[in-house]
Amino acid sequence: RKEVEQDPGPFNVPEGATVAFNCTYSNSASQSFFWYRQDCRKEPKLLMSVYSSGNEDGRFTAQLNRASQYISLLIRDSKLSDSATYLCVVNPGGGTSYGKLTFGQGTILTVHP
Amino acid sequence: ETGVTQSPTHLIKTRGQQVTLRCSSQSGHNTVSWYQQALGQGPQFIFQYYREEENGRGNFPPRFSGLQFPNYSSELNVNALELDDSALYLCASSRASGAYNEQFFGPGTRLTVL
Numbered sequence: 033r034k035e036v037e038q039d040p041g042p043f044n045v046p047e048g049a050t051v052a053f054n055c056t057y058s059n060s061a062s063q064s065f066f067w068y069r070q071d072c073r074k075e076p077k078l079l080m081s082v083y084s085s086g087n088e089d090g091r092f093t094a095q096l097n098r099a100s101q102y103i104s105l106l107i108r109d110s111k112l113s114d115s116a117t118y119l120c121v122v123n124p125g126g127g128t129s130y131g132k133l134t135f136g137q138g139t140i141l142t143v144h145p
Numbered sequence: 146e147t148g149v150t151q152s153p154t155h156l157i158k159t160r161g162q163q164v165t166l167r168c169s170s171q172s173g174h175n176t177v178s179w180y181q182q183a184l185g186q187g188p189q190f191i192f193q194y195y196r197e198e199e200n201g202r203g204n205f206p207p208r209f210s211g212l213q214f215p216n217y218s219s220e221l222n223v224n225a226l227e228l229d230d231s232a233l234y235l236c237a238s239s240r241a242s243g244a245y246n247e248q249f250f251g252p253g254t255r256l257t258v259l
Contacts, residue, residue, distance in 0.1 A: 036187075074252070075235055075250035075251060075252050075253055076188065076235070076250050077250070078247055078248075078249075081247075119187055119188075132178075132190045132193065132201055132203065133178070133180075133188070133190060133237075133248060134190065135180075135187030135188045135189070136187050137185075137186055137187050138186075138187050
């Protein structure tokens with residue numbers, strides 16, 4: 033089983049749509065969770081951290097369910113500029129793993145006019 | 146821009162050769178992590194350097210090695226290149242090595258092994 037699993041998509045949605053991405057992780061002791069965005073042939077950039085209480089940043093809402101080892105990202109009112117690959121990222125923490133970010137395969141989103 | 150720089154941008158090598166990739170961390174950051182991203186995949190952790198010492202390693206063979214310098218810049222060395230080493234190599238710097246420290250990525254070096 034992969035440490036972090038995501039539906040690779042692609043997701044093709046019209047502008048203004050709401051789209052949700054899901055992710056599961058295998059290490060129940062994981063300490064921190066993130067969503068990164070990666071544009072074509074560019075480096076990943078942090079979109080938002082994910083907290084157990086859920087957090088929102090404008091049109092983006094992230095949720096973490098530790099019991100189910102499940103992370104989600106909701107994008108409302110999609111824009112053309114949201115087209116990118118969305119990477120679910122987990123930091124297992126602890127011991128020598130402090131700095132190790134474990135990435136999912138990424139979910140490709142294309143927003144069309 | 147993150148302030149993390151990498152060189153070179155692109156590189157073409159042949160099987161069996163050796164390569165050195167370089168990374169300059171963002172000002173104020175003492176930790177550098179290296180990742181390999183194959184086409185269509187998420188980045189895979191290679192190793193991390195904290196204050197010039199290796200501080201964690203992923204599932205990569207010993208022919209992948211690294212260094213961190215007193216100014217916290219870093220090198221990734223790969224010996225005996227194989228075709229499967231063709232990938233985007235990303236470095237990321239952070240203020241410290243803890244789980245909650247945001248890692249800022251450089252633009253990457255795209256390595257092609259022929």
